[in-house]
Amino acid sequence: MSLSAQPAASLFIDGKPVEGQGDTLDVRYAFDGSTIATLREATTDQVAQACAAARAAQPAWAAMAPVERGRILARAAAIILERNDELARLETLDTGKPIQETLVADWPSGAASLEYFAGLAATLTGQMIPLGADWAYTRREPLGVCAGIGAWNYPSQIACWKAAPALVMGNTTVFKPSEETPLGALKLAEIFIQAGMPPGVFNVVQGRGAVGAALVTDPNVAKVSLTGSVPTGRRVYAAAAEGMRHVTMELGGKSPLIVFDDANLEDAVSAAILANFYSAGQICSNGTRVFLHEGIKEDFLARLAERVKAVRMGDPLDPDTNHGPIINAAQADKIRAAIRAGVDAGARLVCGGMGEGPFIPPTVFADATDDMTIATDEIFGPVMTALSFVDEAEVIGRANGTGFGLAAGVFTQDLTRAHRVIAALEAGTCWINTYNLTPVEMPFGGVKLSGLGRENSAAAIEHYSQLKSVYVGMGGVDAPY
Numbered sequence: 001m002s003l004s005a006q007p008a009a010s011l012f013i014d015g016k017p018v019e020g021q022g023d024t025l026d027v028r029y030a031f032d033g034s035t036i037a038t039l040r041e042a043t044t045d046q047v048a049q050a051c052a053a054a055r056a057a058q059p060a061w062a063a064m065a066p067v068e069r070g071r072i073l074a075r076a077a078a079i080i081l082e083r084n085d086e087l088a089r090l091e092t093l094d095t096g097k098p099i100q101e102t103l104v105a106d107w108p109s110g111a112a113s114l115e116y117f118a119g120l121a122a123t124l125t126g127q128m129i130p131l132g133a134d135w136a137y138t139r140r141e142p143l144g145v146c147a148g149i150g151a152w153n154y155p156s157q158i159a160c161w162k163a164a165p166a167l168v169m170g171n172t173t174v175f176k177p178s179e180e181t182p183l184g185a186l187k188l189a190e191i192f193i194q195a196g197m198p199p200g201v202f203n204v205v206q207g208r209g210a211v212g213a214a215l216v217t218d219p220n221v222a223k224v225s226l227t228g229s230v231p232t233g234r235r236v237y238a239a240a241a242e243g244m245r246h247v248t249m250e251l252g253g254k255s256p257l258i259v260f261d262d263a264n265l266e267d268a269v270s271a272a273i274l275a276n277f278y279s280a281g282q283i284c285s286n287g288t289r290v291f292l293h294e295g296i297k298e299d300f301l302a303r304l305a306e307r308v309k310a311v312r313m314g315d316p317l318d319p320d321t322n323h324g325p326i327i328n329a330a331q332a333d334k335i336r337a338a339i340r341a342g343v344d345a346g347a348r349l350v351c352g353g354m355g356e357g358p359f360i361p362p363t364v365f366a367d368a369t370d371d372m373t374i375a376t377d378e379i380f381g382p383v384m385t386a387l388s389f390v391d392e393a394e395v396i397g398r399a400n401g402t403g404f405g406l407a408a409g410v411f412t413q414d415l416t417r418a419h420r421v422i423a424a425l426e427a428g429t430c431w432i433n434t435y436n437l438t439p440v441e442m443p444f445g446g447v448k449l450s451g452l453g454r455e456n457s458a459a460a461i462e463h464y465s466q467l468k469s470v471y472v473g474m475g476g477v478d479a480p481y
Ligand SMILES: NC(=O)C1=CN([C@@H]2O[C@H](COP(=O)(O)OP(=O)(O)OC[C@H]3O[C@@H](n4cnc5c(N)ncnc54)[C@H](O)[C@@H]3O)[C@@H](O)[C@H]2O)C=CC1
Pocket: 149, 150, 151, 152, 153, 154, 176, 177, 178, 179, 207, 208, 209, 210, 211, 212, 213, 214, 216, 227, 228, 229, 230, 231, 232, 233, 235, 236, 249, 250, 251, 252, 253, 283, 284, 285, 378, 380, 406, 446, 451
């Protein structure tokens, strides 16, 4: 089977594939470094063209009956699910993630988002407010053109999560995937057209940070939704502020996973695996600071080290591979530097280590302290840091002792404690006795430096719409003169 994944053209503007006129973008398969596609970035003019196409398409799209917009999203979801095998393969080539993951976690999650918001379409109404003889009403209106900017870990899911609530509200979108993973968004654009979406409603531009920056400040853009790191989030938020644009920021984390001594140990170990090693650890909400109660620490670590032996690194297209390569050499270098810093700081390496080439095995540090960089910095790789604790109040304070606030997890059989601890944790997305499940029905997002706004669930609609208030006078008008 050929590994070429060359698309018809690099960009998708106004319903058509359009070749980029900017710099070259080589797309590589993380497993062997082979080039699977060569794209061209969008120029600033092409970004402007995409935004102008989205602007031009927006009034007619917003004027369509909501249920009709919903129907198009639902049709797109059905096409995605029919083509899931082929799309999962492309996602694996684009990201290097194992096919056993991309078959279930990427496009299917994107399709669920389209289905969810399709179902919500007809319910997105304003309010009637009685005011005695007079009354007022609100109209929930679209914002206009919404720019989406994605990270490389879940490229197609991110494109769908940003497109679905925006489009169902009658906004139009220009999406820029990460330069590392540009292919899935082009498929989504094609599928939308196939599902009956009018040209210009969903557009794709490609490029590195500078293209993203041009998109954020385009005069036609009313809202920016970014999934990326905190430093990029700061830059994008600041640039968006100049035009008073709305923002959603889905940024990084260093989330705590707290395991009390009464937890079901086997489940807690499973959760720690999901919270640290799925997608080779390249997940924003990962619970990378695993706080273990002193009483169970060594049992937990021994069991985890045992379970990790079942890891199978290899060709991501092999259905038996359950741990893929890191997205690129620069990211692998960063992860290895973080591992080296953990060893140098005196943490105990329970398992894993440097690995070879693009592969870094599941790596577990124990006996770490809160101030070590392996406990403070987002590594975005398969590196777990275990910290021990004895007391509930102590662990809450330490879990909150970070600028990040994306996610948190608690394992305990004590229901009262579970809810008390979760209430005290500074995190936007939390789990009790499980980890990293992000169904579309549940709001997803962070607090503190991890972001603003929420994706998924009806809560996302708030971030892709604005209210117009209309006071209706039913009698005469009293004026002072
Ligand atoms: N909270 C969430 O939902 C998620 C957050 N992330 C976070 O993303 C990061 C990893 O992804 P990366 O792609 O390395 O992040 P990144 O911050 O380097 O890039 C994210 C996107 O922003 C673009 N970009 C870079 N500079 C820009 C600028 N000045 N203006 C506009 N756009 C710009 C990039 O081209 C890319 O498309 C991690 O910190 C991770 O935690 C990843 C997935 C989910």
